[in-house]
Amino acid sequence: MTTFLIAVGTLCAICVGLSLVLVVADRYLSDYGRCRITINGGSRSLDVRGGQSLLNALGGEKIFIPSACGGRGTCGLCKLRVRSGGGPVLPTEDPHLTADERRDGVRLSCQVKVRNDLDIEIPEHLFSVREFAASVETMEDLTYDTKRVRLALVAPPEIAFVPGQYIQLQCPAYGDNPEPVYRAYSLSSDPADPRHAEMLIRLVPKGICTTWVFTRLKPGTPVTFNGPYGDFRLHDGTGEMIFIAGGSGMAPFCSILAAMRQAGNPRPTRYFFGAKAVRDLFLLDEMKRFESDLPDFRFIPALSAPDPTDLWNGERGLITDVVGRHYPDCRDKQAYLCGSPGMIDACINVLSGRGMPPENIFYDKFA
Amino acid sequence: MKANPGERSIRERMAPGVLSQDGFLGTDGRSLQEIVAADRAELERAGVTPDEVADVIDGLHAAADRGLETPCPACDGRVSVEEIEVMGRIPCPFGCGYRAHKAVLRVHVAGRVFELTPLHAHLIREHGFFQGRGAAFRLEPADAIALVRLCRTASSGATD
Numbered sequence: 001m002t003t004f005l006i007a008v009g010t011l012c013a014i015c016v017g018l019s020l021v022l023v024v025a026d027r028y029l030s031d032y033g034r035c036r037i038t039i040n041g042g043s044r045s046l047d048v049r050g051g052q053s054l055l056n057a058l059g060g061e062k063i064f065i066p067s068a069c070g071g072r073g074t075c076g077l078c079k080l081r082v083r084s085g086g087g088p089v090l091p092t093e094d095p096h097l098t099a100d101e102r103r104d105g106v107r108l109s110c111q112v113k114v115r116n117d118l119d120i121e122i123p124e125h126l127f128s129v130r131e132f133a134a135s136v137e138t139m140e141d142l143t144y145d146t147k148r149v150r151l152a153l154v155a156p157p158e159i160a161f162v163p164g165q166y167i168q169l170q171c172p173a174y175g176d177n178p179e180p181v182y183r184a185y186s187l188s189s190d191p192a193d194p195r196h197a198e199m200l201i202r203l204v205p206k207g208i209c210t211t212w213v214f215t216r217l218k219p220g221t222p223v224t225f226n227g228p229y230g231d232f233r234l235h236d237g238t239g240e241m242i243f244i245a246g247g248s249g250m251a252p253f254c255s256i257l258a259a260m261r262q263a264g265n266p267r268p269t270r271y272f273f274g275a276k277a278v279r280d281l282f283l284l285d286e287m288k289r290f291e292s293d294l295p296d297f298r299f300i301p302a303l304s305a306p307d308p309t310d311l312w313n314g315e316r317g318l319i320t321d322v323v324g325r326h327y328p329d330c331r332d333k334q335a336y337l338c339g340s341p342g343m344i345d346a347c348i349n350v351l352s353g354r355g356m357p358p359e360n361i362f363y364d365k366f367a
Numbered sequence: 368m369k370a371n372p373g374e375r376s377i378r379e380r381m382a383p384g385v386l387s388q389d390g391f392l393g394t395d396g397r398s399l400q401e402i403v404a405a406d407r408a409e410l411e412r413a414g415v416t417p418d419e420v421a422d423v424i425d426g427l428h429a430a431a432d433r434g435l436e437t438p439c440p441a442c443d444g445r446v447s448v449e450e451i452e453v454m455g456r457i458p459c460p461f462g463c464g465y466r467a468h469k470a471v472l473r474v475h476v477a478g479r480v481f482e483l484t485p486l487h488a489h490l491i492r493e494h495g496f497f498q499g500r501g502a503a504f505r506l507e508p509a510d511a512i513a514l515v516r517l518c519r520t521a522s523s524g525a526t527d
Binding site for chain 2: 072074075076091092094095096173175176177178179183184202204205206207208211246247274276304305318319320340341342343346
């Protein structure tokens with residue numbers, strides 16, 4: 001028995017010793033020292049600790065690159081051009097890169113480890129992205145599966161954004177979810193109120209972040225987000241604008257309409273909102289106010305499957321059919337779409353089929 | 368059966384909270400090979416191939432796409448489908464590089480509702496994987512076989 005215990009003890013001691021050797025080796029052999037990251041041909045230069053991912057190194061310097069998976073190499077959003085120093089493309093990156101991107105040196109910044117000096121390119125607009133600390137001010141049930149979440153900004157205390165842009169909300173580790181993840185949500189806030197950020201969040205069945213929002217978030221909860229991102233916005237023009245959305249695709253249009261009201265924008269605007277039944281409609285009073293406040297705006301909700309009890313006298317049918325009925329000719333108009341990829345593709349087909357040039361169709365696809 | 372290093376990394380990606388809220392394995396303690404082999408055997412006994420199952424799921428997604436979240440019929444009206452699409456894509460946990468749109472397809476058939484995602488067809492066709500027992504989105508092979516038979520007779524014009 002004693003011999004057995006001595007053998008087990010010796011084995012344990014060897015294992016602990018080897019583990020210590022590995023920890024020490026990792027600490028010292030993986031020390032890459034300080035590394036220089038040259039950005040956009042030298043317009044900026046960073047001195048960072050080596051050994052971390054490029055995504056984290058940039059984040060540590062308050063340069064936020066969009067990433068939805070927390071740096072696990074699964075979302076493919078954190079692409080940057082690495083001109084030199086990035087090493088070979090890893091198998092984890094390969095599936096996310098097109099042949100053109102590989103040729104141009106595009107990499108997933110979460111997978112590139114900073115081991116030496118790097119020369120990279122970052123789109124200029126990402127330099128205006130900031131990380132924000134905020135707290136939940138209100139949470140409002142808009143429908144059975146959609147909430148309006150209003151955040152009061154803490155630090156920095158204000159956000160500047162273009163109506164139509166989105167932020168990335170951090171969902172912290174909770175329950176069985178071991179690491180924080182980020183999810184993109186369009187801002188629905190009035191840009192004239194920079195001290196608040198507002199989102200419309202629809203519950204995704206078994207979704208990591210929306211489950212957290214619906215079950216854990218409450219007034220007073222501190223949250224972190226970064227942004228703003230995206231290039232969905234109003235474009236110049238004088239012709240009629242057609243807005244089309246479904247579900248939480250409503251969000252950017254709330255912000256855009258608020259900005260139009262602020263500016264007294266006189267452009268004729270028709271907003272088609274697709275839903276299944278009356279219970280899926282929301283913010284109808286706010287849309288009525290926009291109709292009153294804007295010179296030429298109409299909100300046109302359309303139901304594809306109203307309940308018999310809905311007593312619905314409005315538009316019926318798929319949103320594509322409704323838009324098609326209203327517009328036999330779209331040549332001189334602009335369209336702005338926000339919703340699922342399927343909805344957007346179907347709308348683009350309808351609008352293109354009625355003569356709308358592709359350059360007049362702007363969309364924010366949930367993709 | 369021990370997990371090889373490749374399987375270990377796949378299982379890590381299949382854990383809850385990594386790629387999806389509930390993960391892909393549920394309460395199943397079997398190895399991936401055992402899960403795949405058992406489900407494949409059940410299909411083979413019924414004379415159904417993974418490709419047939421995946422084709423049916425693809426067809427249901429296509430039908431649901433046309434409905435823009437509105438329930439619509441499929442398989443000659445024997446099935447009703449609706450799909451909720453959300454932002455983002457989800458990668459295949461096997462690390463093959465495939466990325467599917469995030470969506471939940473609800474299939475209403477004979478008083479039951481199955482929830483499938485665009486990953487299902489890929490996982491079944493390419494990896495023979497129906498997900499582990501107890502997983503939120505596991506499609507039981509028996510249900511897959513029933514769906515194939517239902518839609519197969521529908522598309523051939525036969526009645527059952």
